[in-house]
Amino acid sequence: MTLHVDSHRLRTDFEALSGFGATDDGGLERTTFSEAHLAARAWFHERGRAAGLETRVDSAGNHSVVLPARDVGARTLMLGSHLDSVRRAGRYDGALGVVCALEVLRCVGDVGLDLPVALEAVDFTDEEGTLAGCLGSLAVAGALDEEILAAPRGGRELLVSELARMGLTEEGMIAARRDPGTLLGYLELHIEQGPVLERAGIDVGIVTGIIGAASFRVVFEGEARHAGTTPMDARRDAAVGAAAFVLGVRETVIRDFPGCVATVGDVVTEPGSYNVVPGTARLRLECRSLDCAEQDALEQALTERAHAEAAAFGLEVEIERLGRSEPSPTDERMCAALEEAADALGLSHLRLPSGAGHDAQSLAAITPSAMVFVPSVGGISHDPSEHTRWEDCLNGANVLLNATVALARSAG
Amino acid sequence: MTLHVDSHRLRTDFEALSGFGATDDGGLERTTFSEAHLAARAWFHERGRAAGLETRVDSAGNHSVVLPARDVGARTLMLGSHLDSVRRAGRYDGALGVVCALEVLRCVGDVGLDLPVALEAVDFTDEEGTLAGCLGSLAVAGALDEEILAAPRGGRELLVSELARMGLTEEGMIAARRDPGTLLGYLELHIEQGPVLERAGIDVGIVTGIIGAASFRVVFEGEARHAGTTPMDARRDAAVGAAAFVLGVRETVIRDFPGCVATVGDVVTEPGSYNVVPGTARLRLECRSLDCAEQDALEQALTERAHAEAAAFGLEVEIERLGRSEPSPTDERMCAALEEAADALGLSHLRLPSGAGHDAQSLAAITPSAMVFVPSVGGISHDPSEHTRWEDCLNGANVLLNATVALARSAG
Numbered sequence: 001m002t003l004h005v006d007s008h009r010l011r012t013d014f015e016a017l018s019g020f021g022a023t024d025d026g027g028l029e030r031t032t033f034s035e036a037h038l039a040a041r042a043w044f045h046e047r048g049r050a051a052g053l054e055t056r057v058d059s060a061g062n063h064s065v066v067l068p069a070r071d072v073g074a075r076t077l078m079l080g081s082h083l084d085s086v087r088r089a090g091r092y093d094g095a096l097g098v099v100c101a102l103e104v105l106r107c108v109g110d111v112g113l114d115l116p117v118a119l120e121a122v123d124f125t126d127e128e129g130t131l132a133g134c135l136g137s138l139a140v141a142g143a144l145d146e147e148i149l150a151a152p153r154g155g156r157e158l159l160v161s162e163l164a165r166m167g168l169t170e171e172g173m174i175a176a177r178r179d180p181g182t183l184l185g186y187l188e189l190h191i192e193q194g195p196v197l198e199r200a201g202i203d204v205g206i207v208t209g210i211i212g213a214a215s216f217r218v219v220f221e222g223e224a225r226h227a228g229t230t231p232m233d234a235r236r237d238a239a240v241g242a243a244a245f246v247l248g249v250r251e252t253v254i255r256d257f258p259g260c261v262a263t264v265g266d267v268v269t270e271p272g273s274y275n276v277v278p279g280t281a282r283l284r285l286e287c288r289s290l291d292c293a294e295q296d297a298l299e300q301a302l303t304e305r306a307h308a309e310a311a312a313f314g315l316e317v318e319i320e321r322l323g324r325s326e327p328s329p330t331d332e333r334m335c336a337a338l339e340e341a342a343d344a345l346g347l348s349h350l351r352l353p354s355g356a357g358h359d360a361q362s363l364a365a366i367t368p369s370a371m372v373f374v375p376s377v378g379g380i381s382h383d384p385s386e387h388t389r390w391e392d393c394l395n396g397a398n399v400l401l402n403a404t405v406a407l408a409r410s411a412g
Numbered sequence: 413m414t415l416h417v418d419s420h421r422l423r424t425d426f427e428a429l430s431g432f433g434a435t436d437d438g439g440l441e442r443t444t445f446s447e448a449h450l451a452a453r454a455w456f457h458e459r460g461r462a463a464g465l466e467t468r469v470d471s472a473g474n475h476s477v478v479l480p481a482r483d484v485g486a487r488t489l490m491l492g493s494h495l496d497s498v499r500r501a502g503r504y505d506g507a508l509g510v511v512c513a514l515e516v517l518r519c520v521g522d523v524g525l526d527l528p529v530a531l532e533a534v535d536f537t538d539e540e541g542t543l544a545g546c547l548g549s550l551a552v553a554g555a556l557d558e559e560i561l562a563a564p565r566g567g568r569e570l571l572v573s574e575l576a577r578m579g580l581t582e583e584g585m586i587a588a589r590r591d592p593g594t595l596l597g598y599l600e601l602h603i604e605q606g607p608v609l610e611r612a613g614i615d616v617g618i619v620t621g622i623i624g625a626a627s628f629r630v631v632f633e634g635e636a637r638h639a640g641t642t643p644m645d646a647r648r649d650a651a652v653g654a655a656a657f658v659l660g661v662r663e664t665v666i667r668d669f670p671g672c673v674a675t676v677g678d679v680v681t682e683p684g685s686y687n688v689v690p691g692t693a694r695l696r697l698e699c700r701s702l703d704c705a706e707q708d709a710l711e712q713a714l715t716e717r718a719h720a721e722a723a724a725f726g727l728e729v730e731i732e733r734l735g736r737s738e739p740s741p742t743d744e745r746m747c748a749a750l751e752e753a754a755d756a757l758g759l760s761h762l763r764l765p766s767g768a769g770h771d772a773q774s775l776a777a778i779t780p781s782a783m784v785f786v787p788s789v790g791g792i793s794h795d796p797s798e799h800t801r802w803e804d805c806l807n808g809a810n811v812l813l814n815a816t817v818a819l820a821r822s823a824g
Contacts, residue, residue, distance in 0.1 A: 194641030213640060215686050226793050227675035228625060228700050228767030229606030232666050234791065239676055243658035250652055254644050263639035264651055265686040267679050267693070274627050274677040274696035274734075276794060281679070284686035288640050322686075355640030379646065381638050382688065 002344050003107060003405060005397045010103045011390065013047060017083075017099055018091040027384025030085040032130035033162050040083045044098060044123055051106045060139035060176035061125040061168055067105045069118045077184040077408050078367075079104055079400065080122030080137075082359060084130065090386020092393075096374070097189045098123045100397040104404050113405065116412035117184050124359045129153045131162055135173070137362035142177035149173075153323075178366070184411050185334055186363035188371045189400045191388050193356050195379030203347035203395050205373030206335050210354045210361040212295045212327035213288040218245070218264075218306055221316040224271055224279030235277050239269045241313040242281035248305040249285065257298050261355060262287035290327050290353045328361035331368035334407065338372050341402035347395050356381075372399050414756050415519060415817060417809045422515045423802065425459060429495075429511055430503040439796025442497040444542035445574050452495045456510060456535055463518045472551035472588035473537040473580055479517045481530045489596040489820050490779075491516055491812065492534030492549075494771060496542065502798020504805075508786070509601045510535045512809040516816050525817065528824035529596050536771045541565045543574055547585070549774035554589035561585075565735075590778070596823050597746055598775035600783045601812045603800050605768050607791030615759035615807050617785030618747050622766045622773040624707045624739035625700040630657070630676075630718055633728040636683055636691030647689050651681045653725040654693035660717040661697065669710050673767060674699035702739050702765045740773035746782035746819065753814035759807050768793075784811050 020043065021028040021036030030037040041063045045055040048065030056064040063083075066076075081097025101121035108119060125136030132152035138144045149170055152159045163169060192198075197205050222236030246264045253262045266284035287302060289295040303319055310317035335351070342349040354360075354371060363369045374396035377387040432455065433440040433448030442449040453475045457467040460477030468476040475495075478488075493509025513533035520531060537548030544564035550556045561582055564571045575581060604610075609617050634648030658676045665674045675698050681690040699714060701707040715731055722729035747763070754761040766772075766783060775781045786808035789799040 192641065193638045194643070195646050196643070199646075211640065213687075224795065225791060226605045226768055227677055227698055228623065228673060228769070229604065229608075229793070230673070230767070230791060231606070231608075232662065232673055234607050234611075237662075237675075239658055239679055240662055242679075243655035246651055246655035247659065250644065250649070261640065261642070261644055263649075263686065263689055265639055265681070265688050265690055266684045267651055267654075267681045267690075268684075269677070269679045272678045272680075274675065274698045275625075276677050277675055278677055278679075286639055286686045355642070356638055357640070379637060379642060381641070383636065 003111065003401050005103045005107055005394065005401055007394055010099065010397060014096065014099050017043065017095050021085070023384060025384040027088060027090050027386065028085060029087055029089060030083065031087060032084045032126040032128070033166055037084050041123060044083060044102065047102060051109060053105055053109065058176045059172035060136045061166060062136040062140065062176065063123040065102055065105060065121045067109055067119040069115060071116065074117050075182055075184040075411065076118040076120050077404060078120045078122055078186045078363070079188070079404060080124055080186070080359060081188050081190060082127035083123045084126055084128050086128045086382050088384060090381060090384055092191045092386055092388050093193065093381055094127055096191060096388065096393060100189045100400055103397055104401045107401055108405065115408040117408045119404065119408065127359050131159045134357065134359055134362050137359035139173045139176040140178050141362040141366045143362060143365060144174055180366040183367040185331065185368040185407060186360060187334065187400060187404060188358060188360045189396045190358060190371060190373060191381060192373040192376045193381035194376065196352055197350065197373060197375035198377060198379065200350060202350040203392065204342050204349050204399050205352045206338050206349055207330055207354045207371035207373060208351050209290050209327055209329035210358055211288045211290045212292065212325055213286060213357065214295065214299055214324040215322040216285045217320045217322055218283040218285050219318045220281040220310055222279055222314070225277040227275045227277050230277055236314045237277050238281040238315055239278040241309050241315040242267060242283055244309040244312065245283070245306050248309055249302055252301050252305055256301060257289070257294065260287065260289045260294065260298055262298070262302060288355060292327055295327065325357060325361065328364040330360070330364060330370045334368050334370035337403040337407050338370055338399055341399045341406065344402060345395070345398050347399065372396055415523065415813050417515045417519055417806065417813055419806055422511065422809060426508065426511050429455065429507050433497070435796060437796040439500060439502050439798065440497060441499055441501060442495065443499060444496045444538040444540070445578055449496050453535060456495060456514065459514060463521060465517055465521065470588045471584035472548045473578060474548040474552065474588065475535040477514055477517060477533045479521055479531040481527060483528065486529050487594055487596040487823065488530040488532050489816060490532045490534055490598045490775070491600070491816060492536055492598070492771060493600050493602060494539035495535045496538055496540050498540045498794050500796060502793060502796055504603045504798050504800050505605065505793055506539060508603060508800065508805060512601045512812055515809055516813045519813055520817065527820040529820045531816065531820065539771050543571045546769065546771055546774050549771035551585045551588040552590050553774040553778045555774060555777060556586055592778040595779040597743065597780040597819065598772060599746065599812060599816060600770060600772045601808045602770055602783060602785060603793060604785040604788045605793035606788065608764050609762065609785060609787035610789065610791065612762060614762040615804065616754050616761050616811055617764045618750050618761055619742055619766045619783035619785060620763050621702050621739055621741035622770055623700045623702045624704065624737055625698060625769065626707065626711055626736040627734040628697045629732045629734055630695040630697050631730045632693045632722055634691055634726070637689040639687045639689050642689055648726045649689050650693040650727055651690040653721050653727040654679060654695055656721040656724065657695070657718050660721055661714055664713050664717055668713060669701070669706065672699065672701045672706065672710055674710070674714060700767055704739055707739065737769060737773065740776040742776060742782045743780035746780050749815040749819050750782055750784050750811055753811045753818065756814060757807070757810050759811065784808055
């Protein structure tokens with residue numbers, strides 16, 4: 001037996017949700033606590049109540065719709081994602097997972113299944129990092145520490161003022177921690193945000209883990225000199241050293257760290273005039289691996305490469321780590337449940353790591369967690385042109401529904 | 413016989429001039445038509461009048477101090493440079509040449525030499541290009557054309573509004589053209605702005621020509637993709653192509669174009685986030701040669717390299733030329749006069765090209781022109797730490813004085 005979501009209802013809701021913060025280019029912008037974001041969260045609760053479900057907001061601002069179990073002491077299986085977005089975002093990232101989680105609860109309620117666990121569809125606060133990144137899910141996992149709150153991605157000042165504006169407090173954020181003993185697990189549906197499923201022609205992806213990431217600020221220092229009067233052999237050109245490093249990062253990863261990625265995503269030279277030899281080049285580097293030891297080795301190899309290229313061109317280099325998240329493996333039993341659901345639905349599936357961060361990496365630290373990916377057309381995400389074919393959305397929702405029911409029943 | 417400038421008077425004036433727009437770091441900022449620039453120009457005229465000399469302002473805003481010849485129909489030997497500066501400038505660039513030109517006129521006047529030519533010390537308008545670059549000297553040379561006025565370096569809007577604010581007009585700029593028949597020639601003293609003289613331990617440089625320069629905007633286009641979810645082999649990373657080009661420019665010039673220089677002085681990647689593979693890299697490239705044919709070949713080689721690197725990394729590239737100035741050889745007879753003056757003063761000298769642009773390149777097109785360089789400590793210029801030892805300034809001033817007198821006398 002397989003269950004199927006209500007495609008029309010799900011699609012109508014997804015279209016309605018896409019209207020909050022919609023931009024002319026077909027995308028949307030719903031940064032954390034923006035007017036559009038708050039409206040989307042309110043809409044999510046309204047849709048839950050319209051389906052006869054309970055709604056809750058915890059002290060981290062996480063918004064939940066809940067289908068309680070008959071037994072008030074029953075554990076909870078959480079399904080979730082996030083309704084906030086990056087700037088110039090697409091419609092699918094996060095939002096699809098929340099609306100599918102809501103639809104799963106409605107389907108279970110519609111059919112009148114008497115499950116031995118409560119189901120909770122969660123919209124986590126600030127996954128994308130307008131303020132800090134995975135703020136709500138880290139709070140739930142009890143992983144919000146002083147380090148994160150002291151130097152959040154969007155700056156301390158913004159965090160403090162935005163929490164205050166929302167009537168939230170740092171004490172409240174920390175108090176949002178959930179007792180792991182009350183949880184059965186966590187499932188998240190998300191778009192892949194990469195090209196792997198589409199290229200392989202596979203219906204759904206089963207996520208083996210969320211890879212770790214470290215980010216660095218790298219500054220090469222040479223000497224700013226007149227571009228006309230300084231012979232090539234008398235230059236200490238910071239842009240040249242930075243260029244050698246950009247190529248070196250790519251070469252190192254491809255040659256020595258297959259499966260990893262590293263990116264110099266931000267390069268700026270100073271003073272930035274075409275007729276001055278650059279004295280300074282500022283780069284931001286990021287590298288990701290699914291394995292802690294490999295992540296260590298990768299970071300060390302790239303750091304050594306920066307020093308080697310600086311030395312080769314007579315430059316100084318400073319490297320500062322901006323942040324690091326550890327790799328988070330998913331739960332084998334929950335992955336198997338997702339695969340069994342896909343098999344029962346006749347859908348092809350593939351195990352793959354998630355190169356992007358997700359709320360599931362917070363939850364994985366305290367409860368069995370897993371993710372199902374649906375294909376991203378062209379591998380595009382964080383862009384208004386982000387797109388997933390509707391039948392792929394539907395396939396993912398059906399996998400989520402059937403795995404949820406199977407896992408919930410097995411908890412009885 | 414050799415003449416010597418009044419070291420105390422020259423130094424006092426140079427120190428006074430350095431006060432206009434002085435900054436705390438020992439440098440100055442005197443962009444074109446700024447308050448400090450206008451004050452410096454007024455001071456220059458006052459110092460000329462205080463020495464009993466005539467003052468003039470032409471319709472391009474060029475400020476002159478003149479020592480007339482007895483014969484009102486006599487030709488004019490111009491000596492000059494500029495009092496405007498770049499932002500965050502040093503004290504010597506341009507200013508030293510103007511104050512030395514003034515001192516030469518005062519010395520000739522003091523001694524009561526009856527020369528068969530008028531001497532004119534000129535402060536040319538906007539050499540550094542706040543508005544257009546060499547604006548006043550191009551006007552004098554009759555080389556201001558519609559192309560320059562339509563797309564000046566600082567933008568059309570700024571040029572129009574600043575000329576209006578100063579009571580100048582484009583018609584007036586063009587009318588400032590001087591009849592070459594009225595000129596004997598042009599001499600300019602300037603700091604080298606490079607390391608050659610200091611490294612060689614030479615007192616003064618005799619400039620063989622001002623090298624040509626071309627500037628380009630180079631844009632590499634790939635695809636902006638998620639830095640975590642896009643495998644290395646699925647990327648079209650614009651920063652990687654740009655990096656290969658930066659190294660390629662250096663390699664090409666060192667290997668195939670000795671004596672030339674090329675600089676990628678400005679690199680910016682977009683969207684500029686460490687967790688997005690750069691979709692766009694914008695560069696500004698400049699290359700310089702002393703020979704027209706070599707300049708052509710250099711530009712072609714660098715353009716080909718940009719296309720080759722773009723192709724190697726699956727990118728598109730667009731190259732747009734922003735400007736080009738042709739190489740300007742100096743006048744052999746005037747160079748010889750400068751060398752003879754240096755010999756008579758017991759100073760060592762070296763012929764070298766000027767890698768930087770100067771007003772002399774405008775004048776060279778209509779009248780015999782030459783330049784004398786004094787050493788720059790550390791080769792530094794366009795920076796508050798720009799410095800030339802006072803004895804080197806004095807050596808240059810004495811060479812300028814004696815060459816001026818010799819050339820003026822030979823015109824009789």
